[in-house]
Structure formats: C-alpha cells, structure tokens
Amino acid sequence: MKAIILTIGNEVLSGQVVDTNAAWIAQQLLEIGLAVREKWSVADDISEIISALANATDKGEIIITTGGLGPTADDLTTEALAEFMKVSRSFHEDTFDRLSKMFASIGRVPGPQHKIQCMLPEGVTILPNNAGTAPGMYFNFEGRHLISMPGVPMEMKAIFDPFVIELLKSVRTGPRRRSHTFNTIGEGETVLEDLLKVITANVPSNINFAFLPDIYKVRVRVDVDSDSNEDILLWEEIIGQVRSILAPCLAGENEVTLEVAVGNLLKQKNWMAGTAESCTGGYLAHMITSIPGSSDYFKGGMVAYSNSIKSEYLQVSQDILNQHGAVSEETVKAMAIGAIKQLKVDVAVSVSGIAGPGGGTPEKPVGLVWIGLANNKGKVMAQKIKLRRDRLNNIRAASIMALILMHRFLLDE
Structure with a gap:
C-alpha cells in the first residue's frame, strides 16, 4: 500500500516551523511495514488542500494529513475534507463534552471557536x-484511508500511537516492507557503497539498499518488500553478509545507535563516564543523556568554557594554558584527567576547539578541535580534527566525533 503525507500550514511553507511530523510519521510507518511514497506541504487554503487531497487519493491508498485542525480562522483542514468528500459537517456533542472536561480541569471553559472545532464531517x-483539544479523524473514502491529525507534534504522536498504528495494521494489504538498519561510523557513504557492491549488484528488485549519511555516520538500510518465506530468508542471508563486511565500522544495528552502543560498552565494563566540554557547550553530554537509563553509566559533565574554569575546576595548569593554549592536545588531555578526578568516574572525554565563526587564527583556524580521553588506569589519548561547517554543525560534529573516539577507546580496553 502506498502512503502519502500532507503537512498543512503556512508556517511550514515559510520555514518558520520545521516539519518534523512527516519524518516521524514516515519512520513509524516503516516500523509496521508501510512505505511513504510522497510527502507534500500545503498552504492554509481550502482550494489548495482539496487539490492536494485529490492528487493524493489518485496516487496512494493511505493519506495522512497533519495541521489545520485547531480553533483559529486559519485552521481549514476539517472544512476542506468535508468539501473534498462532498459531505456536510455536524456538531459532535461527545467531542465537545471531552473538550469541556479538559478545560474544566484547568479552571477554564471552551469558547465559541471550540464549538466550531467540533463541527466534523x-x-x-x-x-x-489525549494531549490536546483537536481530535484526530479517520475516513474510509472510496477505498482510500484518510487520516487527519493536529500539527502540534505532541498531540499528533499521542493520536498516532496507539490509535493510528492499530488502525493501519487492520487495513494494511499487500506485501509488508521489512527493514534492517546498520549504524556505521567513521566511513563515508561512497566507501560503504563500494564495499557492498559485491552484494548490491546481485540482489533481486524487491530487496533495496539505502545509504543515509549524517556527520561521521551513515545508516545503511536493507529493505525487502515481500511476504514470501523464500524472499525473507534471502533478505536475512544478505543481512548476514552485510554485517560481516561492515563489521570494522559498525556501531550497532537497528535501535542500537552510536549513543546506545557507547552506553552498552560502559555498562558491560561497569564503568561510569563523565565529560569536560568547552566549545561543544554541553552538547556531548546531551547526546549521551538522550538515551533512557543513561544515569546507569553517565555521572555528569562540566562545561569549562573559559580558561579560568578549566584551571579552577578541572585543574588544568596555568602553564599548560599559557604555553599551549586552550585548544591543544595538552589541554584536552589535562581536561580529561581533571574530569576523572573531579567527577570520580572511570572514563572521561574532553573537547576544546574553535566552533566559529570568529575566534580563529592562522595557527589555530576556525574548525580546529581537539578531543581527549582518559581512564582511571592512567591511559590518556587525544586526537585533532578539522571541521568546515557552520557553528552549530561544528558543535554537533565535534560531539559526534568525541562519541566515536570514546566508542573506540572503550573497545580497545
């Protein structure tokens, strides 16, 4: 079955809001074996929404819209759906009662605009x-499955899981898409593609490879569109071959991302980790703590942005700072050792660099970053990288590389 996602809202088209909903929905659909064929953004305009719905129902069996279900004048999706399907709208008492109870729980009453919000096709x-005022809606229209949800991500997700997931599982027809993802680190997509040519050159048409690059990371996804036992066995055999080829640069598979893999290694060693960050400003610690349960292996971190903090709290000597500067091999090694002592952890990673756009010199240009690692057994190392991105992406790139180096450091222990 072909799925199409329509994101409705002027704020998305103008770039004021980034459409994270479509990406999240596509990921969820893939989990239940459905593939998105097209994604469109549509203005808050009834005629344009109707045109998009007509186009979508011509091309796909599942049409999912987000946005335009609120109580304000620019929320036009409900009206557009009714006009598109050539049906009238009526007041839904149950929906209004639920909304009234929600308002009462915070000491308020719904206004006239909320009654309009309850006029449904x-x-x-x-x-x-269960997270907001606008209900999600489902229509079986001429053999097509139309699903409409609010644009607020928290509300959309509360409707999608479990209600939309269960609905789509019940209506799904045709072969299911199965996917397996390899999370690689340290190699580019072209290198990985060349490594896997021995496999990709000979696979049947219903088995597909996708290379999804990120900074210092590439996800390699292997899909099969089939319910045949023979095809699934071949797909599983190919997954095993890919695993063997990618082993040297593999962090994990499927839900085991780089962050999860680092956490797993720390748990296996029964080690606690800490961070000492300068130019990344806590982003590295954010990446580590984005994983549920990270308190089992991450004790904490310091953002030592100024030299005085590096010296006072991480015990980086003034001689090192004066002689080598904040962005140096000597400083990040001292920062990592200081974090081991101050945080009382088993392993620490440190980062110091020049994220830009200013602050660089001919000797130490913008994008120069040093990363240090130390453990409580006395092992210390550092590595220099050179980045050529904007400030925010330099911060992210430095944090990712710090995690990659930490992953390798832990594997070598």
Missing part, C-alpha cells in the same frame, strides 16, 4: 487526542 471515526 459526516462519516468520521474519531481518533482520541
């Missing part, structure tokens, strides 16, 4: 929204 199946 005939034939609707309500998809409960």
Whole structure:
C-alpha cells in the first residue's frame, strides 16, 4: 500500500516551523511495514488542500494529513475534507463534552471557536487526542484511508500511537516492507557503497539498499518488500553478509545507535563516564543523556568554557594554558584527567576547539578541535580534527566525533 503525507500550514511553507511530523510519521510507518511514497506541504487554503487531497487519493491508498485542525480562522483542514468528500459537517456533542472536561480541569471553559472545532464531517471515526483539544479523524473514502491529525507534534504522536498504528495494521494489504538498519561510523557513504557492491549488484528488485549519511555516520538500510518465506530468508542471508563486511565500522544495528552502543560498552565494563566540554557547550553530554537509563553509566559533565574554569575546576595548569593554549592536545588531555578526578568516574572525554565563526587564527583556524580521553588506569589519548561547517554543525560534529573516539577507546580496553 502506498502512503502519502500532507503537512498543512503556512508556517511550514515559510520555514518558520520545521516539519518534523512527516519524518516521524514516515519512520513509524516503516516500523509496521508501510512505505511513504510522497510527502507534500500545503498552504492554509481550502482550494489548495482539496487539490492536494485529490492528487493524493489518485496516487496512494493511505493519506495522512497533519495541521489545520485547531480553533483559529486559519485552521481549514476539517472544512476542506468535508468539501473534498462532498459531505456536510455536524456538531459532535461527545467531542465537545471531552473538550469541556479538559478545560474544566484547568479552571477554564471552551469558547465559541471550540464549538466550531467540533463541527466534523459526516462519516468520521474519531481518533482520541489525549494531549490536546483537536481530535484526530479517520475516513474510509472510496477505498482510500484518510487520516487527519493536529500539527502540534505532541498531540499528533499521542493520536498516532496507539490509535493510528492499530488502525493501519487492520487495513494494511499487500506485501509488508521489512527493514534492517546498520549504524556505521567513521566511513563515508561512497566507501560503504563500494564495499557492498559485491552484494548490491546481485540482489533481486524487491530487496533495496539505502545509504543515509549524517556527520561521521551513515545508516545503511536493507529493505525487502515481500511476504514470501523464500524472499525473507534471502533478505536475512544478505543481512548476514552485510554485517560481516561492515563489521570494522559498525556501531550497532537497528535501535542500537552510536549513543546506545557507547552506553552498552560502559555498562558491560561497569564503568561510569563523565565529560569536560568547552566549545561543544554541553552538547556531548546531551547526546549521551538522550538515551533512557543513561544515569546507569553517565555521572555528569562540566562545561569549562573559559580558561579560568578549566584551571579552577578541572585543574588544568596555568602553564599548560599559557604555553599551549586552550585548544591543544595538552589541554584536552589535562581536561580529561581533571574530569576523572573531579567527577570520580572511570572514563572521561574532553573537547576544546574553535566552533566559529570568529575566534580563529592562522595557527589555530576556525574548525580546529581537539578531543581527549582518559581512564582511571592512567591511559590518556587525544586526537585533532578539522571541521568546515557552520557553528552549530561544528558543535554537533565535534560531539559526534568525541562519541566515536570514546566508542573506540572503550573497545580497545
């Protein structure tokens, strides 16, 4: 079955809001074996929404919209759906009662605009929204499955899981898409593609490879569109071959990302980790703590942005700072050792660099970053990298490389 996602809202088209909903929905659909064929953004305009719905129902069996279900004048999706399906709208008492109870719980009452919000097209199946006011809606329209949800990500996700997921599982037809993802580090997509040519050159048409690059990382996804036992066995055999080829640069598979892999290694060693960050400003610690349960292996970190903090709290000597500067091999080694002592951890990673756009010199240009690692057994190392991105992406790139080096450091122990 072909799925199409429509994101409705002027704020998305103008770039004021980034459309994270479509990406999240596509990922969830893939988890249940459905592939998104197209994604469009549509203005808050009834005629344009209707045109997009007509186009989508011509091309796909599942059409998912987000946005335009609120109580304000620019929320036009419900009206557009009714006009597109040529049905009238009626007041939904149950929806308004639920909304009234929600308002009462915070000492408020719904206004007239919320009654308009409860004017829903005939034939609707309500998809409960336990995180907001606008209900999700489902329509079986001429053999097409139309699903409409609010644009607020928290509300959309509360409707999608579990209500939309269960609905789509019940209506899904045709072969299911199965996917397996390899999370690689340290090699570019062209290198990985060349490594895997021995496999990709000979796979059947219903088995597909996708190379999804990020900074210092590439996800290699292997999909099969089939319910045949023979095809699935071949797909599993290919996964094993890919695993063997990619082993030297593999952090993990499927949900085991680089961050998860580092955490797993720390747990295996029963080690606690800490961070000492300058130019990354805590982003490295953010990446580590983005994983649930990271308190089992991450004790804490310091953002030592100024030299005085490096000296006072991480015990980096003034001689090192004066002689070598904050962005140097000697400083990041001292920062990592200081973090071991001050945080009382088993392993620490440190970062110091020039994220830009200013602050560089001919000797130490913008993008120069040093990363240090130390453990409580006395092992210390450092590595220099040179980045050529904007400030925010330099910060992210330095943090990712610090995690990659930490992953390798832990594997070598």
